[in-house]
Amino acid sequence: MNDWIIEVDGVSKSFDQGRIPVLTHASLKVRERERVALWGSSGSGKTTLLNLIGGLELPDRGTLKTGGLDPTKDRPRLDLRRRIVGFVFQLHNLIPYLTVRENMLIPAVALGVGKDEAETRVKELLRLLGMEHRIHHRMQDLSGGERQRTAIGRALINRPRILLADEPTGALDESTADRVFGLLKDLSREVGVTVVMATHERRFAEACDRIYRVTSGRVEEACA
Numbered sequence: 001m002n003d004w005i006i007e008v009d010g011v012s013k014s015f016d017q018g019r020i021p022v023l024t025h026a027s028l029k030v031r032e033r034e035r036v037a038l039w040g041s042s043g044s045g046k047t048t049l050l051n052l053i054g055g056l057e058l059p060d061r062g063t064l065k066t067g068g069l070d071p072t073k074d075r076p077r078l079d080l081r082r083r084i085v086g087f088v089f090q091l092h093n094l095i096p097y098l099t100v101r102e103n104m105l106i107p108a109v110a111l112g113v114g115k116d117e118a119e120t121r122v123k124e125l126l127r128l129l130g131m132e133h134r135i136h137h138r139m140q141d142l143s144g145g146e147r148q149r150t151a152i153g154r155a156l157i158n159r160p161r162i163l164l165a166d167e168p169t170g171a172l173d174e175s176t177a178d179r180v181f182g183l184l185k186d187l188s189r190e191v192g193v194t195v196v197m198a199t200h201e202r203r204f205a206e207a208c209d210r211i212y213r214v215t216s217g218r219v220e221e222a223c224a
Protein backbone atom coordinates (compact mmCIF):
# COMPACT_ATOMS: atom_id res chain seq x y z
CA MET A 1 0.00 0.00 0.00
CA ASN A 2 1.39 3.42 -0.79
CA ASP A 3 1.22 6.03 1.92
CA TRP A 4 1.48 9.17 -0.20
CA ILE A 5 -1.37 11.61 0.24
CA ILE A 6 -0.07 13.87 -2.56
CA GLU A 7 1.64 12.61 -5.71
CA VAL A 8 2.70 15.01 -8.45
CA ASP A 9 4.46 13.32 -11.33
CA GLY A 10 6.04 15.11 -14.27
CA VAL A 11 3.62 18.01 -14.21
CA SER A 12 4.04 20.96 -16.57
CA LYS A 13 1.95 24.10 -16.61
CA SER A 14 2.04 27.21 -18.73
CA PHE A 15 -0.24 30.19 -19.17
CA ASP A 16 -1.27 32.30 -22.15
CA GLN A 17 -1.39 29.36 -24.58
CA GLY A 18 2.09 28.16 -23.73
CA ARG A 19 3.71 31.59 -23.95
CA ILE A 20 4.35 31.71 -20.18
CA PRO A 21 5.87 28.41 -19.05
CA VAL A 22 5.63 28.19 -15.26
CA LEU A 23 6.27 24.59 -14.20
CA THR A 24 8.45 22.13 -16.09
CA HIS A 25 8.16 18.43 -15.35
CA ALA A 26 7.57 18.99 -11.62
CA SER A 27 7.37 15.98 -9.31
CA LEU A 28 6.89 15.67 -5.57
CA LYS A 29 5.33 13.38 -3.02
CA VAL A 30 3.93 14.10 0.44
CA ARG A 31 3.05 11.62 3.18
CA GLU A 32 -0.01 11.87 5.41
CA ARG A 33 0.63 14.35 8.27
CA GLU A 34 3.91 15.62 6.88
CA ARG A 35 4.62 19.34 6.84
CA VAL A 36 6.32 20.14 3.60
CA ALA A 37 7.63 23.50 2.36
CA LEU A 38 7.66 24.66 -1.24
CA TRP A 39 10.54 27.08 -0.96
CA GLY A 40 11.43 29.51 -3.70
CA SER A 41 11.63 33.13 -4.69
CA SER A 42 8.77 35.22 -6.01
CA GLY A 43 7.54 34.06 -9.39
CA SER A 44 9.20 30.63 -9.19
CA GLY A 45 5.88 28.78 -9.51
CA LYS A 46 4.93 27.92 -5.89
CA THR A 47 1.37 29.24 -6.05
CA THR A 48 0.78 27.51 -9.37
CA LEU A 49 1.95 24.23 -7.87
CA LEU A 50 -0.34 24.63 -4.84
CA ASN A 51 -3.25 25.49 -7.12
CA LEU A 52 -2.63 22.35 -9.17
CA ILE A 53 -2.46 20.17 -6.04
CA GLY A 54 -5.71 21.73 -4.79
CA GLY A 55 -7.57 21.44 -8.09
CA LEU A 56 -7.77 25.20 -8.73
CA GLU A 57 -5.72 24.85 -11.92
CA LEU A 58 -5.28 21.99 -14.37
CA PRO A 59 -1.88 20.76 -15.65
CA ASP A 60 -0.91 20.75 -19.32
CA ARG A 61 0.96 17.47 -18.87
CA GLY A 62 1.76 14.96 -16.15
CA THR A 63 -0.31 13.26 -13.47
CA LEU A 64 -1.54 14.32 -10.05
CA LYS A 65 -3.21 12.64 -7.12
CA THR A 66 -4.38 14.51 -4.05
CA GLY A 67 -6.01 12.55 -1.23
CA GLY A 68 -6.42 9.66 -3.66
CA LEU A 69 -8.36 11.82 -6.14
CA ASP A 70 -7.27 12.89 -9.60
CA PRO A 71 -7.93 16.64 -9.87
CA THR A 72 -7.94 16.48 -13.66
CA LYS A 73 -11.29 14.68 -13.50
CA ASP A 74 -14.45 16.77 -13.08
CA ARG A 75 -16.21 15.46 -10.02
CA PRO A 76 -13.08 14.61 -8.00
CA ARG A 77 -11.95 18.19 -8.56
CA LEU A 78 -15.06 19.48 -6.81
CA ASP A 79 -14.84 16.90 -4.01
CA LEU A 80 -11.20 17.73 -3.58
CA ARG A 81 -11.86 21.41 -3.04
CA ARG A 82 -14.81 20.84 -0.74
CA ARG A 83 -13.65 17.89 1.33
CA ILE A 84 -9.98 17.09 1.00
CA VAL A 85 -8.13 20.40 1.00
CA GLY A 86 -8.32 23.67 2.91
CA PHE A 87 -6.59 26.78 1.58
CA VAL A 88 -4.85 29.60 3.45
CA PHE A 89 -3.80 32.54 1.28
CA GLN A 90 -1.26 35.28 1.84
CA LEU A 91 -3.97 37.93 2.05
CA HIS A 92 -6.41 35.81 4.06
CA ASN A 93 -9.40 36.48 1.67
CA LEU A 94 -11.88 36.84 4.53
CA ILE A 95 -15.05 38.92 4.32
CA PRO A 96 -14.26 42.19 6.15
CA TYR A 97 -17.75 43.08 7.43
CA LEU A 98 -18.43 39.60 8.83
CA THR A 99 -17.25 38.40 12.23
CA VAL A 100 -14.62 35.76 12.91
CA ARG A 101 -17.38 33.25 13.69
CA GLU A 102 -19.36 34.06 10.53
CA ASN A 103 -16.30 33.84 8.28
CA MET A 104 -15.42 30.46 9.74
CA LEU A 105 -18.97 29.14 9.44
CA ILE A 106 -19.31 29.84 5.70
CA PRO A 107 -17.47 26.75 4.38
CA ALA A 108 -19.18 24.53 6.97
CA VAL A 109 -22.64 25.75 5.98
CA ALA A 110 -21.74 25.31 2.29
CA LEU A 111 -20.86 21.69 2.98
CA GLY A 112 -24.04 21.05 4.98
CA VAL A 113 -22.44 20.59 8.40
CA GLY A 114 -25.18 20.83 11.09
CA LYS A 115 -25.44 24.12 12.97
CA ASP A 116 -24.53 22.79 16.42
CA GLU A 117 -21.62 20.80 15.06
CA ALA A 118 -20.33 23.78 13.08
CA GLU A 119 -20.56 26.08 16.11
CA THR A 120 -18.69 23.50 18.21
CA ARG A 121 -15.93 23.31 15.60
CA VAL A 122 -15.62 27.11 15.48
CA LYS A 123 -15.19 27.29 19.26
CA GLU A 124 -12.71 24.43 19.37
CA LEU A 125 -10.55 25.86 16.59
CA LEU A 126 -10.62 29.35 18.10
CA ARG A 127 -9.48 27.85 21.40
CA LEU A 128 -6.56 26.14 19.67
CA LEU A 129 -5.76 29.38 17.83
CA GLY A 130 -5.94 31.48 21.00
CA MET A 131 -8.71 33.54 19.43
CA GLU A 132 -11.78 32.77 21.57
CA HIS A 133 -12.00 36.35 22.80
CA ARG A 134 -12.32 37.58 19.21
CA ILE A 135 -15.18 35.35 18.10
CA HIS A 136 -17.70 38.19 17.57
CA HIS A 137 -15.26 40.75 16.18
CA ARG A 138 -15.43 41.79 12.55
CA MET A 139 -12.42 41.04 10.39
CA GLN A 140 -11.90 44.72 9.65
CA ASP A 141 -11.28 45.34 13.39
CA LEU A 142 -8.58 42.67 13.76
CA SER A 143 -4.80 42.77 13.42
CA GLY A 144 -3.02 41.06 10.52
CA GLY A 145 -1.98 38.14 12.71
CA GLU A 146 -5.53 37.66 14.03
CA ARG A 147 -6.91 37.71 10.51
CA GLN A 148 -4.43 35.09 9.43
CA ARG A 149 -5.27 32.94 12.46
CA THR A 150 -8.95 33.21 11.47
CA ALA A 151 -8.02 32.18 7.92
CA ILE A 152 -6.32 29.08 9.31
CA GLY A 153 -9.45 28.30 11.33
CA ARG A 154 -11.65 28.74 8.29
CA ALA A 155 -9.41 26.45 6.25
CA LEU A 156 -9.68 23.73 8.93
CA ILE A 157 -13.39 24.00 9.71
CA ASN A 158 -14.38 21.16 7.35
CA ARG A 159 -11.61 18.94 8.71
CA PRO A 160 -9.63 18.66 5.48
CA ARG A 161 -6.90 16.04 5.19
CA ILE A 162 -4.58 18.58 3.58
CA LEU A 163 -3.92 22.23 4.31
CA LEU A 164 -2.44 24.19 1.40
CA ALA A 165 -0.94 27.42 2.68
CA ASP A 166 0.32 30.04 0.24
CA GLU A 167 2.80 32.40 1.96
CA PRO A 168 0.52 32.45 5.02
CA THR A 169 2.91 34.77 6.86
CA GLY A 170 3.98 36.84 3.87
CA ALA A 171 2.01 39.95 4.79
CA LEU A 172 2.96 39.97 8.49
CA ASP A 173 5.80 41.60 10.43
CA GLU A 174 8.58 39.30 11.59
CA SER A 175 7.43 38.51 15.13
CA THR A 176 3.77 38.09 14.12
CA ALA A 177 4.90 35.87 11.24
CA ASP A 178 6.86 33.69 13.70
CA ARG A 179 3.84 33.41 15.98
CA VAL A 180 1.42 32.51 13.16
CA PHE A 181 3.86 29.99 11.67
CA GLY A 182 4.37 28.39 15.12
CA LEU A 183 0.61 28.11 15.58
CA LEU A 184 0.16 26.59 12.14
CA LYS A 185 2.85 24.05 12.87
CA ASP A 186 1.51 23.06 16.30
CA LEU A 187 -2.11 23.06 15.22
CA SER A 188 -1.42 20.85 12.21
CA ARG A 189 0.07 18.25 14.56
CA GLU A 190 -2.84 18.57 16.96
CA VAL A 191 -5.58 18.07 14.35
CA GLY A 192 -3.51 15.64 12.25
CA VAL A 193 -3.63 17.56 8.97
CA THR A 194 -0.98 17.33 6.23
CA VAL A 195 0.49 20.75 5.38
CA VAL A 196 2.05 21.98 2.17
CA MET A 197 3.24 25.55 2.56
CA ALA A 198 4.67 27.89 -0.05
CA THR A 199 7.25 30.25 1.39
CA HIS A 200 10.22 32.32 0.31
CA GLU A 201 11.52 32.42 3.92
CA ARG A 202 14.32 29.99 4.58
CA ARG A 203 13.67 29.82 8.33
CA PHE A 204 10.11 28.63 7.84
CA ALA A 205 11.14 26.12 5.17
CA GLU A 206 13.80 24.71 7.50
CA ALA A 207 11.26 24.29 10.29
CA CYS A 208 9.15 21.96 8.10
CA ASP A 209 9.69 18.17 7.88
CA ARG A 210 10.85 18.34 4.26
CA ILE A 211 11.61 21.00 1.68
CA TYR A 212 11.03 21.10 -2.04
CA ARG A 213 13.03 23.88 -3.64
CA VAL A 214 11.15 25.59 -6.48
CA THR A 215 13.43 27.39 -8.93
CA SER A 216 12.18 28.77 -12.25
CA GLY A 217 9.46 26.17 -12.46
CA ARG A 218 11.67 23.22 -11.53
CA VAL A 219 11.15 21.32 -8.30
CA GLU A 220 13.69 19.33 -6.37
CA GLU A 221 13.95 18.07 -2.83
CA ALA A 222 16.38 19.96 -0.60
CA CYS A 223 17.71 19.17 2.86
CA ALA A 224 15.46 20.40 5.68
Ligand SMILES: Nc1ncnc2c1ncn2[C@@H]1O[C@H](COP(=O)(O)OP(=O)(O)OP(=O)(O)O)[C@@H](O)[C@H]1O
Pocket residue numbers: 015016020022040041042043044045046047048049167198200
Ligand atom coordinates in the same frame (compact mmCIF):
# COMPACT_ATOMS: atom_id res chain seq x y z
N1 LIG B 1 -3.09 33.03 -14.57
C1 LIG B 1 -1.88 33.40 -14.96
N2 LIG B 1 -1.69 33.95 -16.20
C2 LIG B 1 -0.46 34.32 -16.61
N3 LIG B 1 0.68 34.18 -15.89
C3 LIG B 1 0.54 33.65 -14.66
C4 LIG B 1 -0.72 33.23 -14.14
N4 LIG B 1 -0.51 32.72 -12.90
C5 LIG B 1 0.81 32.84 -12.65
N5 LIG B 1 1.44 33.38 -13.72
C6 LIG B 1 2.90 33.63 -13.82
O1 LIG B 1 3.57 32.45 -13.46
C7 LIG B 1 4.77 32.74 -12.74
C8 LIG B 1 4.77 31.99 -11.44
O2 LIG B 1 3.73 32.50 -10.61
P1 LIG B 1 3.40 31.91 -9.17
O3 LIG B 1 2.36 32.80 -8.58
O4 LIG B 1 3.09 30.47 -9.28
O5 LIG B 1 4.80 32.09 -8.43
P2 LIG B 1 5.13 32.18 -6.88
O6 LIG B 1 6.40 31.43 -6.70
O7 LIG B 1 3.97 31.71 -6.09
O8 LIG B 1 5.35 33.71 -6.67
P3 LIG B 1 4.91 34.66 -5.43
O9 LIG B 1 5.71 34.19 -4.27
O10 LIG B 1 5.28 36.03 -5.89
O11 LIG B 1 3.43 34.49 -5.24
C9 LIG B 1 4.81 34.25 -12.59
O12 LIG B 1 5.66 34.77 -13.57
C10 LIG B 1 3.37 34.68 -12.83
O13 LIG B 1 3.31 35.97 -13.38
